[in-house]
Amino acid sequence: MAKVTGPLMSMDARGKFGNTLVYSGWKGRPTVRQLVTPTNPMSTNQEAARNIVRTCGAAQHFANLCALHGGGRSVTDKAAIMAVTPSGQAWNGTLVKGMTGAGAITYEAAQAAWALLTGGEKTAWDNAAAALVPAIPAVAQMAAGGIPSTPLTGGNVFYIYTYGLYSLGITTIPTATPPSYI
Numbered sequence: 703m704a705k706v707t708g709p710l711m712s713m714d715a716r717g718k719f720g721n722t723l724v725y726s727g728w729k730g731r732p733t734v735r736q737l738v739t740p741t742n743p744m745s746t747n748q749e750a751a752r753n754i755v756r757t758c759g760a761a762q763h764f765a766n767l768c769a770l771h772g773g774g775r776s777v778t779d780k781a782a783i784m785a786v787t788p789s790g791q792a793w794n795g796t797l798v799k800g801m802t803g804a805g806a807i808t809y810e811a812a813q814a815a816w817a818l819l820t821g822g823e824k825t826a827w828d829n830a831a832a833a834l835v836p837a838i839p840a841v842a843q844m845a846a847g848g849i850p851s852t853p854l855t856g857g858n859v860f861y862i863y864t865y866g867l868y869s870l871g872i873t874t875i876p877t878a879t880p881p882s883y884i
Contacts, residue, residue, distance in 0.1 A: 746846040753843045754809055757854060758798045760841050761863040765797060767836050770883035773873045782872045801866030812865035815876070816858055823878040827857030830880035838863070 714732060715725035724737050765779045772779055780793060787796040802809045819827070831838040838856040845851040854862075857880070864876040873881065 744844075744846060744848045749844045749846055749848070750806075753841075753851075753854075754802055754806060756841050756843070757809075757859055757862055758801050760838060760859050761801060761866065762794045762797060764834065764836060764838050764863065766794070768834065768883070770835060772883040773867075773881040775873075779867065779872070782867070783870065786870050786872065796870065797866060800870040801862060803869060808866065808869045809862065812862040812876075813858075815865065816861050819861075819878055824855070824857055826878070827861050827880045828855050829857070830882075831856035831860035834860070834883055 714727075715734075716727070718724050718737050722737055723734055725732065725734050727733065765783065768778060768780070771777060775782055777785075783797050783800075784793045787793045800808065801812075803811075816824070838860045840853040840855050841859050842853050843851040860880065861876055864873060864881060867873045868875045
C-alpha cells in the first residue's frame with residue numbers, strides 16, 4: 703500500500719477514483735491502493751475455512767477473558783500461550799496456529815478424535831465448557847452455498863481448543879475427561 707502526501711492536489715482524499723484506485727486512511731496516514739472487487743464463492747472449502755476461523759475466534763475469546771488456571775497449571779492459558787509465542791508475534795496467532803496446524807491438519811485431527819468419543823464423554827465436555835468462566839458457547843457452522851449446518855457444541859470447541867494447547871506443548875493430549883479449571 704503506497705503512502706501519499708497531498709493526494710489529488712488536496713490534503714485528504716477518500717473513495718474510489720476512475721474505478722482503478724481507492725484513496726483512504728490507514729492509522730492516520732493517507733494511502734492509495736488498487737480497487738479490488740471482492741468475491742464470495744461460498745464453496746465447500748471456503749466455508750470450511752470460515753468455520754475454522756469461527757471456532758478459533760471462540761477459543762481466543764475464552765483464552766483472552768479467562769482468569770482460571772486449567773490442567774493443573776499455575777498460570778492462565780493466555781499466559782501459557784504467551785510463554786511459547788515467538789518474540790515479536792501475537793499470542794492469538796500462536797493459538798490459531800496451534801489449533802489449525804498446516805493445512806488444518808491439527809484441527810482435523812482434533813475433530814477425528816472428538817468423533818471417537820462416546821455420547822456420555824461428549825456430554826461431559828459440553829458440561830465442562832458451559833461451566834467455564836466465560837463459558838465456551840456453541841459455534842455456528844455453514845455448508846457450501848452459505849447454508850446453515852449443525853453448529854459445533856461448546857464441548858467440541860473446548861476439545862479443539864485443548865487439542866490446540868496440546869499441539870503447542872502446553873498440556874497433554876485431551877482424553878475422554880475434560881481438564882478442570884480452578
